[in-house]
Amino acid sequence: MKDFFRLVLWEIEENWRFPSLEIIAAILMYFSLTSRSFGIPKTYNQVLSYSVNVVYSFWLLMFEVVFIAVFFSRSVAEQIEKREILTLFAHPIKRTTVLLAKFLTNMLVILLVISASVIIYGLFIGLGPLHPVHYITILVAFLQLLFFSAISLACSVFSKSSWASIIIPIVTLFALMFIAPQDQANSYISPLGSIATVYRYLISQLIPIESYTFGTPPSTATFIGAVLFPVTISAFLLTLSFIYFRKMEVD
Amino acid sequence: MTSPTIATHDLTKLFGKFQALDRLTLQDGGGISGFVGPNGAGKTTTIHVLMGFIKPTYGKAAIFNLDSWSKSAQIRKRIGFLPEKPAYPGVFTAKRFLEHIAHFHRLQEPRQKAKKVLEEVGLGSASEKQIKTYSAGMQQRLGLAQAIMSNPELVILDEPTANLDPTGRMDLLEKIKQLHKDKNMKFFISTHILSELEKVCSWVSIINQGALVDQGPIQELSEKYSENTYKITVSDPAKLMEALQNQPFIEQIRQEENSIYVRIKNTQAFMKSFFKTMAKEEIEIKEFKQTQGALEQIYDMSVRRKKPPT
Numbered sequence: 001m002k003d004f005f006r007l008v009l010w011e012i013e014e015n016w017r018f019p020s021l022e023i024i025a026a027i028l029m030y031f032s033l034t035s036r037s038f039g040i041p042k043t044y045n046q047v048l049s050y051s052v053n054v055v056y057s058f059w060l061l062m063f064e065v066v067f068i069a070v071f072f073s074r075s076v077a078e079q080i081e082k083r084e085i086l087t088l089f090a091h092p093i094k095r096t097t098v099l100l101a102k103f104l105t106n107m108l109v110i111l112l113v114i115s116a117s118v119i120i121y122g123l124f125i126g127l128g129p130l131h132p133v134h135y136i137t138i139l140v141a142f143l144q145l146l147f148f149s150a151i152s153l154a155c156s157v158f159s160k161s162s163w164a165s166i167i168i169p170i171v172t173l174f175a176l177m178f179i180a181p182q183d184q185a186n187s188y189i190s191p192l193g194s195i196a197t198v199y200r201y202l203i204s205q206l207i208p209i210e211s212y213t214f215g216t217p218p219s220t221a222t223f224i225g226a227v228l229f230p231v232t233i234s235a236f237l238l239t240l241s242f243i244y245f246r247k248m249e250v251d
Numbered sequence: 252m253t254s255p256t257i258a259t260h261d262l263t264k265l266f267g268k269f270q271a272l273d274r275l276t277l278q279d280g281g282g283i284s285g286f287v288g289p290n291g292a293g294k295t296t297t298i299h300v301l302m303g304f305i306k307p308t309y310g311k312a313a314i315f316n317l318d319s320w321s322k323s324a325q326i327r328k329r330i331g332f333l334p335e336k337p338a339y340p341g342v343f344t345a346k347r348f349l350e351h352i353a354h355f356h357r358l359q360e361p362r363q364k365a366k367k368v369l370e371e372v373g374l375g376s377a378s379e380k381q382i383k384t385y386s387a388g389m390q391q392r393l394g395l396a397q398a399i400m401s402n403p404e405l406v407i408l409d410e411p412t413a414n415l416d417p418t419g420r421m422d423l424l425e426k427i428k429q430l431h432k433d434k435n436m437k438f439f440i441s442t443h444i445l446s447e448l449e450k451v452c453s454w455v456s457i458i459n460q461g462a463l464v465d466q467g468p469i470q471e472l473s474e475k476y477s478e479n480t481y482k483i484t485v486s487d488p489a490k491l492m493e494a495l496q497n498q499p500f501i502e503q504i505r506q507e508e509n510s511i512y513v514r515i516k517n518t519q520a521f522m523k524s525f526f527k528t529m530a531k532e533e534i535e536i537k538e539f540k541q542t543q544g545a546l547e548q549i550y551d552m553s554v555r556r557k558k559p560p561t
Contacts, residue, residue, distance in 0.1 A: 002354070083334070086334055087339055087340075087397075089304060091356065092328040250305070251296065
């Protein structure tokens with residue numbers, strides 16, 4: 001455990017000392033949210049419907065995936081490519097601890113960036129800072145983040161190439177959207193669809209809302225399916241990545 | 252000789268169709284050992300196998316009698332390693348970097364330890380500077396600092412003098428000697444610069460094209476390879492070179508300032524012909540003696556032969 005926290009500190013100090021990339025990410029994500037807004041919402045339902053931008057914004061998803069890919073490429077693939085990882089491998093630290101620290105640190109930093117954008121956007125459209133919509137949105141964003149972080153980590157570990165590990169997750173995003181172009185909002189396979197299903201279900205359970213805003217809420221079975229899809233794929237990819245990284249040859 | 256710390260047996264490594272190591276069986280001398288060979292001979296691959304970075308295709312590699320691949324975690328607690336091309340996090344200061352390393356080794360008072368080891372390697376005044384501002388030589392010193400800071404039993408250095416100026420090289424070798432003497436640290440030093448190694452090593456393993464050429468205590472190898480080599484200092488070395496150049500009993504001949512080094516195949520034929528030639532050409536002999544081969548000569552002869560002499 002000591003090594004894990006030390007490695008998290010190492011990762012933060014190494015990659016986040018001057019977080020220019022993260023500030024750019026936060027600004028882009030914020031503007032991707034506000035781009036769909038038109039004027040200041042007047043009614044409560046309008047407020048909530050604007051908050052849907054968070055889950056239906058393609059650009060937010062796009063920026064999210066790009067930055068996830070860039071961060072994992074920098075932190076994992078580039079270090080393997082340039083043999084910087086040998087600095088850690090030469091000392092008595094478990095390889096799985098190294099990878100876990102890299103994975104969680106990068107994922108949580110991006111989650112923080114997304115959360116900051118979402119909350120600032122929510123405040124802008126008139127939701128209070130403690131409104132449940134924020135936390136539902138962040139939870140949903142976490143699922144999406146887990147899914148694409150797992151893809152990015154797997155790409156970084158298996159390709160050992162900084163470019164491939166940026167390009168493959170972006171191509172995956174488009175491929176998933178191409179596979180399920182119809183009725184994206186109800187599709188598990190579509191990143192937007194999966195996230196929207198989870199969002200609509202949680203909103204319908206926690207916040208009283210008129211039906212026209214989101215249509216008919218999804219059933220519990222649909223909701224479980226939408227959660228299990230990213231979680232299962234992520235668990236599978238993470239397991240593969242950790243097993244491979246543990247016995248990976250670096251020369 | 253003390254028991255070997257490092258041992259490989261029939262170690263083979265293939266990268267696709269390329270054979271980097273070819274049934275390499277070597278050991279260290281238990282003190283300060285040199286591991287020499289030309290560029291591309293397989294030195295770094297051997298070291299990476301020993302460190303557990305890559306898995307052997309065939310054969311065994313062990314440190315402290317522990318398998319390098321499956322027991323790598325146990326081995327890393329007891330060794331230090333300086334890679335051929337050190338790459339450290341550039342945004343860290345050297346002190347901060349070493350503090351982290353000290354924590355990984357569970358060292359007491361990591362800050363003080365980091366400060367002390369940086370002073371030991373001559374980086375005391377640059378300890379608060381970011382690593383990315385360091386010269387290649389400074390990075391090499393930092394590499395040595397992180398390798399020795401946990402007082403390991405064995406330190407593996409891959410081309411440690413590669414980026415150092417002559418003074419830096421001398422300092423490093425002195426440091427190695429001192430650490431061995433004071434703390435009984437063992438060293439396994441890979442290099443292709445032999446003149447320096449000779450000053451500190453008691454054992455040398457020579458590798459070429461992934462296979463062991465020869466190994467043993469330097470003194471023994473020196474005697475073995477100098478058996479038929481003579482140093483001749485004369486009044487006119489160029490004339491003597493010309494006279495001896497194409498003689499059938501000469502295996503190798505080279506000139507160094509006023510001296511000529513000849514390695515001969517047939518001692519009797521050489522003695523008979525040599526003195527006749529000297530008299531005929533009217534060359535004055537100033538010195539004539541059998542040599543104790545320098546490491547450079549041993550290396551040159553053994554690598555040229557490729558196979559270990561029987």
